[in-house]
Amino acid sequence: MQLTPLALIMMSVFAPAIAGLVTLFLPRDRTTPRTLIALVGLALPVAALLYFAQTLGVGAVEPASLTIPFVPSFNLDLAFNPDPLGMFFALLVAGVGTLIVLYARAYFGDDPDSLFRFYPTLGFFATAMLGVVLADNMLAMLLFWELTSVSSFLLIGWERNDRKAVRLAFQALAVTGMGGLALLGGIILLALATGEWSFSAAIPALAGPHESLPAANLIPWAFALMFLGGATKSAQWPFHFWLPGAMAAPTPVSAYLHSATMVKAGVYLFGRLSPAFLGVDFWAATLISVGALTMLLGAYLALRSTELKKIFAYTTVSQLGLFTCMFGLGAFTYHDEPNLVWPVTQILNHALYKAPLFLMAGAIAHAVHVKSLTGLRGFARTNPLLAWITLAAAYGLAAGPFTLSFAAKEAFLYQIYHAIEHEPLLWIVAGMAVLTSVCNVAIFVRFLTTFLARPDAEHAAEHHHDHDHAHDGWSVWLWLPALFIVAWQFAGGVAPSLIERFILPVETHALYWSHLPTVLDAIAHPSPPLAMSGVAVLLGVLVGVLPVLRRPVADPHDSIFPASVSFLSRTGWGVFSSIQTGNLRHYIYFTLTAFLLGMIAAALKDPAFLEWPALASLWAAPTGFIIASLCLVALVIAASLSLPIVNSRIVRVLMLGAVGMSVTGIYLIYEAPDLALTQLLFEIISIILFLLVLRMIPEEPPLAPVTGRIGRAAFSMIVGLAIGWTVLQAGAHADSSPGPAKLGDWFLTHAHYGSEQTNGRGGGGDNVVNVILVDFRGYDTLGETTVLAIAAMGIFSLIAAVPRRRRDRAHAVNPEWLTSSLLRTSMRLILPLGLLFAAYLFFKGHNEPGGGFIAGLVASVVLATYRMAKGPEALRRLLPIKPGALAATGLMIALATAVAPVAFGLPVLTSRTGDIPLAGADPFHFSTVVFFDLGVLIVVIAVSVGVINRLTEELET
């Protein structure tokens, strides 16, 4: 079978995650198969990528052939580009990952639960990281980038019950997550600036002349945001604090994510972008200054730490600063080439000594349960194997002669030295680099002197006690991976050609030296960088031996995150408690003030809003209308104004009714018979409800006089005027504006007969308002009916039904219902006539004023009157269904009518109309919307009668 390049890359990226998922299907105690599957998941990418590089070449395959469209509308494709930089990082990730799988098996021993959790998370991370370094589409890269943050979060918070670990995990996620957000912004700006969404297209575009780009002015902002993204991920000052905090994770994680791979994602990004941003003025300045500062700060804090993992974490921070600085220095030129000297080797070198150091920290903790350097006096005597591997790796940290590290440090110093020719200020950076080296050498010297010292008596005893560990065949993997990796350090230092074989195909800037310099080359060609190294070694040995700078110090930056969190939560609480007072009145003030501000803004935007409309359009009306409406206005004003003044509750409710009745009159004047009928009936029922409720609440003693009445009145007046003014403007413009045809006109022409716009189908009714409700806006009416039914359910559950026993007792005491016998007798006439009238309105509704709502209300009023006259038992005999069940039935009928047309292949709520001929009478107009209206009618009756009945029952018992 011939594997396509795309299949190879996809396999490389997704194999670790898939293998991790597969391990979940194994029983927990099957640790060996679990380890082997995870191992395959990470070894497969190594093999596939090496095969890819061998057969197809690095950077020779067009990214276009490695693309799967994913979400094209968001410009998000799964596009990959295994160019030298990406290929190097991918091999690093997969290669170190393979060793970490074995190390983790030894580290967690045969604790099946930990391994069960660890391998899937590790595979998830490896896939995410491979995606970051291989993705060509920038958004896809970001997607993987965020996944690495998530997996890092999961692994830092490995000890789920340790509050400190969880807090540190959250800190790391917050910092890198916010960086990811900035990166997203940067990617979007970069894509807008260049019009390209992939690295392989955007970077050459940026490297070319900027005049031809769509939006070159965005480039500095894109740079700033992308820098933030990379700086948070790669722990650059002032965001570096999360990385030492991340040491709460198990040691395999620290070795893998937090030194060898994930934290280099930011550095990878800088390397990827460096050709693009060379033209940006502050690229070099930002990267060099932030990088150099991070480099020195990390080294100093490492020197002032005693805990092993802390020391290695801070030296990692320092080294990440060096990489950032290195890419910044690349902005200068040397012999017409970017001033970058073996950058990929530089990054590889770090992994080759830092990963072993972390691995050994875990191994030492495993062997002797010591996590701090001060507890390891004489370690070389008690445990020579672990001690000497650790010292070999620490020698790499110190960049001693005959290590690859030496070459890397020389390369970096040469870079600074070359850049100084352009910018003498960089002597400061040279000084910082020397000081960093001093710290690194001093740390090595401390390790050496501590390990070789005479052991304290009690420590020695402890060490020997701890040797009775259960060792199985896997425990060699605690130190074997470290030994394997650190061997390459020395191989590269002694025989560079061994390393060059692998590194040259992926090295990006190897032009200054055709081969890696060894210490012998450096001594043969003495130059200022060699002198700097010499000074650093001398001072470093001095600092390491002398008892200075030994007391551990805390990094002041560690308080940044807790302080920001507590600042945010305190400020948030302050804002919250000043707005959310819990007092209803304040909410009303806030809301209405916002409304008034909106009105002011509208007036400022459109001054025509404040102009007085033409008088003719405000007054014109037949004389009779004017007199009637003036009376109504007087009535409304008088009744409304009496509401806040009058004390008697009954009078207030009646005044409220008076306002409602006047509004009914206004509807009549405005030629709205349906509205007038509905309003009239609802008003009757509402007033009955108000009276019932007021009777249930005893008269309260008047509250203490309210202060600030005048302010309250003034505020209300302003709100009233603002809304009244809006109404005036709206009404005047509705009349005068010649504007486009009103939507209402469309309904008028389509209410009965259709047009080609509606495929010839009309509403089939003459009462346009009713047709709009049941047909054009049928969904709306359905929703409204639902609201009504839900309100009814709420009401019935708020006031539970009176228990039957209590009800019967109450009626036994008061058997003869005290109403006038006149009313009781006349009910014989009122009930049938009223219900008949309701039925008439119901069937007529489609063509004339009426319909389900109105008919339901008429029936409700009749039934409520009947109940008043004859008592609850009579009503129960007449309407033996519980109101809740009745409401549900009505709603179901309406829903079923709405959905029924679907069975005939018609849209929801379609209706059919026809005239049924009646002998000796006008034909009977029948429409299927009658069933819909029937549901509405039943819900209305259930709600109105049910609520009135329930409240009256409460009063009677």
Added chain:
Amino acid sequence: MTLLLAVIVTVIFAVGVYLLLGRELKGMAMGIFLLSHGANLGILAMSGQPVRLTATGPTPLGPPVLTEATQPVDPLPQALILTAIVISFAVTAFLLTLLVATFRRADHLGADELANDDRPTVLTTP
């Protein structure tokens, strides 16, 4: 006509807001009841006046029923208001029931006192 409608809306809204800003819940319920009237009338104003201005003077329009001989008014605001009336009825009924339930729980209906009442809001049936 529009002017009169605007005056009515102004008065209704002013009184409604005034009641809403009061200290007892009964008044607030009345305020909300008033506001729904005001809002409905505001929507009604958007249909324009129920007359048409012609050269010979104002001519009345008819209701939005097609069998009427006269020219009808805009039907859409009426349909919207009809929906709004029903909803406001549901709101009023629920609000009034809530008043009863609140009174049973707290023995008073003062808004300020309820704001400071930090008892758990468990409903008890009588």
